[in-house]
Amino acid sequence: MKPHLLLLTAALAALSTPALTQAPMSRPQPLAPVNDIPAARDIPFTGTMTLAIDATDLRRGIYRVRQTVPVQGNVAQAGGRMTMLYPEWLPGNHAPRGPIASIAGLTITANGQPIRWSRNRGYVYGFDFTVPAGTREVVLDYQHLSPTTPAQGRVTMTPDMLNLQWEKMSLYPAGIYVRNVPVAASVTYPVGWTAATSLDVDTVPSAAGAANVGAANTVRYKRVSYEELVDSPVFAGRHFRKWELTPHVNLNVVADRPEDLAATPAIIDAHRRLAVQAEKNFGSRHYDEYEFLVALTDQLGGIGLEHLKSSENSHPRGYFTDWAKGSAGRDLLPHEMTHSWDGKYRRPADLFTADYRQPTIGSLLWVYEGQTQFWGLVLSARSGIMPVKDVRDAIARVAAYQSIIPGRQWRPLQDTTFDPVLSARAPKPFTSYQRSEDYYNEGALIWLDADARLRELTRGRRGMDDFARRFFGVNPGDMGINTYTFEDVVATLNALAPYDWTTFLRTRLDGTGPAPLDGITRGGYRLAYTDTPSDWFTSREADAEVVDLTFNIGATLDKEGVVNSVLWEGPLFDQGVTVGTKILAVDGRRYSAADLRAAIAAAKTRRQPIRLMTQKGDLYRTVDLAYYDGMRYPTLERVGGGSSSLDRLLSAK
Template sequence: HLVDSPLFAGRHFQRFDLDPGAKVPVHLNVFADQATSLVAKPEQLQAHRALVQQMYKLYGARHFDRYEFLLALTDKLGGIGLEHQRSSENSGEPGYFTEWDKTWLGRDLLPHEFNHSWNGKYRRGADLTTPNFNVPMGDSLLWLYEGQTQFWGQVLAARSGLWSVQQTRDVLANVAATYDRGRPGLGWRTLQDTTNDPTIAQRRALAFRNYQLSEDYYSGGQMMWLDVEGKLRALTGNRRGLDDFAKAFFGMNDGDWNVHPYTFDDVVTTLNGVAPFDWATFLRERLDGHGPLTGGLEAAGWRLVYTDTPNDAFKAQESRARTNNLLYSIGVSISDAGYISDVLWDSPAFNAGLAPGMTVLGLDGRVFNGQALKDAITAARTGKAPLTLLVKRVDRIDSVVLDYHDGLKYPSLERIGGRPDRLAELWKPR
């Protein structure tokens, strides 16, 4: 309990009661670089209070005597999102409250970490549940620990009102695109194998992550659990879904703090209790297979498409990363100054010889900038001339020709006619 109980401290501090009058209190403890960042509007606090109630409705039990969100609003320290059973360590932008409409993208962090009190802390994979800190941990079940938490983090952001339905849909479109076109490494590596990454990579940055993969049990796991949700709905005539699994698997023994380990067989048994099916094969096909992880979208009445206009979540991600994300068109992520941070494996940019770490100095005979590249990609749709880039690689400067004419491509979700909107049902407050 001592090791699992962190401390935040700071000069500018405000504590908000998220469950007034409750016997099991929940507080949002906010620390900020400036006192002005601590001012929260009533509707903003109401969304956080709704998060607590929606989580209780999901699980039906609590495994803490009190819960303390620790939230640092700062750009002076590194970011954090770290779970504990009775608290979580989180950080956000200084304008988390004061620039509410601009900082929305990160508001699934608190739902994610709060969810871990049930999934990951109270119930934990058997090979991760060690008797002391001298015994190495195993991570084989992180596709449930983190994958389903990633799923619920975004669902609860919608149910509580921390995100709008449109914002949630845009974020899901971006995640789906990652596992439709943005992870060519799934052709050789499995989702299950990425659970070894905390040990073998130790969260170091990897070149060509889209081909090597890295901790894809998070968002790849999220897409797998969306597929499970769709299958449960289909098997039961829409009477049961992943909410029922969550309550059965994590919502027992209200008030109990003791860790309850689980195995793969436990997961399968609980799913069978919700809806009988060959769940072992269903899960293993997705964990050990090499196909796209987007089947849950069509089951929910939506399809992934690509348009020439970025959605709001895509634009927010570009702004946060300070990059132009052109991975789904020419296959490169590049800053306005020309620095290449990522190249999609086997994309036009990759096949032309571009790689992370290079810098583009010029485009078609002019000094490079990000908007000019987007404009040139758009213009090339109706022209035959290739793009010519002047590229600095270490101590060499070379010309690179990109013969690409398919225009800009950004992910979006499109309704499938004649099918019910299961996403709207999933994101509706309970």
């Protein structure tokens, strides 16, 4: 079209099109939130729920569940709505992590007739249905599907063992405290397997100890509350061994292979001393029997989870057989047993809820987890689970890491107690800057400082041992939950040694700045660095399957040379290296961890940059790393002579 015709056409079009009027912007109002699930009340529950689980489908990892639920009150007589809930806020997780998507195949019947259910519109963990008049109980059938690969979640069933967690494969009635709902549970295990749990057995093929399933492979457990059931998981397996550590504490171990169960008497003695030292430390117990549930496995998903009368623990297959190769990670059982007192019996008031729908608040996780981390290390040393020097080396790494992370300049420790909800332990690009669940390790440093301060204030007469007995060791034999507040913590410290403990704690929790290392210096040591790794540091690298260069070039790498953490503003960070970068070559030679360490050490005297060939995606580039401080490994260096307060803290009682 010619230019003048194009202009004419446009003009005619403009004349024929009516002018658009500016309409008011639409501004709808949202619908009111749906919140029609009754709040939990502290009222009795009529009858007993039953929960029957078939855990024999090992090839597919399927738990088949049948649950009967008595219908309550007027609904039983006249009919009406019922709501069953799946646990969302899981104890010990400090976050809403209930795997609701793992429940499949749900059907509900009453008097043999199917009942249609619907998911609650305001709460996806709720299932609503209407029962006809005169219904005494409803029957729920469904499956809980274990992840079959780690990419789907934590694997809980393998051909040789399983970890049955009741809260993952059960529902509970809305509107009532979970501690008031009685449950009679049973499990059908694979033939020939042995199961261990803190639950008392009602019907068992073998009268001794754990259920030796044999041919009669259904085990019925005595009735407990739903709250206690959730707190009483099961480990079961083909290859099993049990050791009685004390009259009140048992070590139950399942393994991928029978040879993995070959523990020497010395190893078992260390675990026996752990049980003895823990009870001495806290001065009482809140269990009739305590069951360590331990999996030695490369197949079952890893775990460390606390309960009042038991704990779920996993270690690599060589936990017993490679004992002499190093102690890193061995503070797990001491940590989890400590939780029987710290976290399960004495529980922060804002972490206690009436059911598993109400959110928990972790404002005191620096006690719940931080002091537990502290006692886990102390009891590791006192029992011999870890050599005392290894415990000091573990403290040194914690102190060194907390000293160098720039995240502490903007984010106070108190704020990290939200991390279970914010991050759910998902990988982060710059953990050292974003921070993570630092209330564990930095919390331990605060309690180390508190111990040294108590000893100083009382001229050595009192320390954290006294706090443990006064705070956690109260009411011997009480197997309920005893809640506390920040003010209760301060009051107990003041009863031991008058001091401004509120300021002591709040400045460390709410402030930003240097790491709290006073417990180390008051304890007779100082943080130092050496160019040679300790035995513990080497074993930690092996246990975590990393090359830990955090304190020199500012990164950790996996065994293939792929970077899996980068220190914010560290040497590699300054060169633009991020998580996921692969180091292909070091000074012109194919990457190996040994060559990289050697190059870092040599650069200290050579004073020439380390040349790295890196790959990130399809981008290859050369990095000249001008780092000249050599290899640096944290250690605690003794200051002064004689016995220090830290030495006394770590000594067996």
